Amino acid sequence: MIVAPRAVCDAASLSFGEGLEVLISRKLDTLSPGEILEVSSDDPSIEHDLRAWSRFMAHEWRGMRVENSRFICSIQRGAAQRIIAKRLPLEAVTNIPAIANPQTGFSPRGATVEDGSPGFPFDVLDANLAWNPEAATLYERAVSAQWNAATDILWNALPAIGLELEQSVCQLMTFLAENEFAALYVPAKWIPRIHPHFVETIMFLSTQICDEARHIEVFVKRALANGGGLQFSSASTERSLKTLLDREDFLEASFLLSVLGEGTFLDLLRFIEAHAPDAVTAEIARRSRIDEARHVQFSIAHMKHAIESDPNFKQKLAAAARERAASLAEVRSVNPLVEESLIVLAAGGLQPDRLPAGVRAVRELYDTMHENRIKRLQQIGFSSEDSEHLSQSHTPNFM
Known part of the structure; x- marks a missing residue:
């Protein structure tokens, strides 16, 4: 036939x-x-x-x-298949898995993975922990907002300023840079542990790493630009930052770093921008603050999504904050050289008649940091009482 x-x-x-x-x-x-x-x-x-x-x-x-x-x-045609798998439908690319399968490896979400592929060592597999619905939009915003520390800052317009002011700026730039190293290393630690099917989170964290690298570059350049140079890093600052890197839970690490830490840094950068002795330093603080605000927005969205999916996560985050505070109980204040530099910056120098205003400005800064931490904590679902307590116990190192 x-x-x-x-x-x-x-x-x-x-x-x-x-x-x-x-x-x-x-x-x-x-x-x-x-x-x-x-x-x-x-x-x-x-x-x-x-x-x-x-x-x-x-x-x-x-x-x-x-x-x-x-x-x-x-x-x-015979019955043998070139790929031992049934192709997924086109709409599979939009399906966020509740629990991702490590066997899918590096395949993009929606791709068909052949049977027999090896398992990968991803351990952030729960969508409630690894994904949030705002991540894709924030990633696109981050990509379009990138700037160049070498060419977008008018370094040639940087004026010479008084020795005490320059030393204070350089101390603050040193402090900012070391904190930004923590803000770079923490998400970098988690990217290889988050399953690729939560790609929106991975891509956003990649932009965060890029942002922090640029911030480190621009802060170090500003410290060197007028010849003042990098200043001092305290043991208490390093100890505080290490507790962020030591966290072995992605949700906790993101909460401590971004909601509490980077959120507090928004007020610090706004303070430096407002009291900067020159337009170049103010612009550096302004641009960095805008980037940090995006990181904070991502983390708030992430925490809200997690807590809405499981209210028990709220207790988990509170416990992480209390645990960190207990481990840093001996740290009573920010690096004294940093606080002094903030006072000098706000006072415009070391003139005795202006220093009281600088002291008042820094006290107001601490109050503002506390008030805004409370607002962010309430935004993700904590009560007023819990927010007050958690904010009060936050590290005096700011980050």
Whole structure:
């Protein structure tokens, strides 16, 4: 019985060495097992090559005939699959898995993964912990907001300023840079542990790392630009920052770093911007603050999503904050050189008649930091009482 072909393929004069296998394989992929592909060719050697290839690939050779000086070969598709998997539907790319499968490895969400692929050591697999609905929008915003520390800051416009002011600016730049190292290393630690199917989170954290690298660059450049140089880093600051890197829970690490730490830094950067002795330093603080605000917004959205999915996460985050506060109980204040520098900056120098105003400004800064931490904590679902307590116990290091 002659079976009509399900599909036809004109191979012209292609040989196997020139791409015939690719053409025929793609055509056979569109057929179901048992269906016939008819291949027409100008090359008389196709019978020998195609017969052998069909047997090797578990298809059935159905013969060849000659029509109008062309060689017409018939192949019946076999049951073997080139990829041992059923292709996922197009809409699978939008399906956020409740619990991601480590066996899907580095495949993009929505791709079909062949059976037998190895498992990967991802351990952030729960969508409630690893994903939030605002991540994609914030990623796009972050990409469009990138700036260049070398060319977007008018370094040639930086004026010489008084020695005490310059020393204070350089101390603050040193402090900012070391904190930004923590803000870079913490998300960098988590990217290889978050399952790739939560790609929106991974992509946003990648922009955060890029932002922090730029901040480190611009803060160090400002410390060096007028010859003042990098200043002092205190043991208490380093101890405080290490507690962020030591966290082994992604949600806790993000909460402590961004909601509490980077959130507090928004007020610090706004203070430096407002009291900067020159426009260049003010612009550095302004641009960095805008980036940090995006990081804080991401983390707030992340915490809200997690807590809405499971209110028990709120107790988990509060416990992490209390645990960190207990481990830093001996740290009573920010690096004294940092506080002095903030006072000098706000006072505009060391003039005795102006220092009281600088002291008042820094006290007001601390009050503002506390008030805004409370607002952010309430925003993600904490009560007024809990927010007050958690804010009060936050590290005096700011981050």
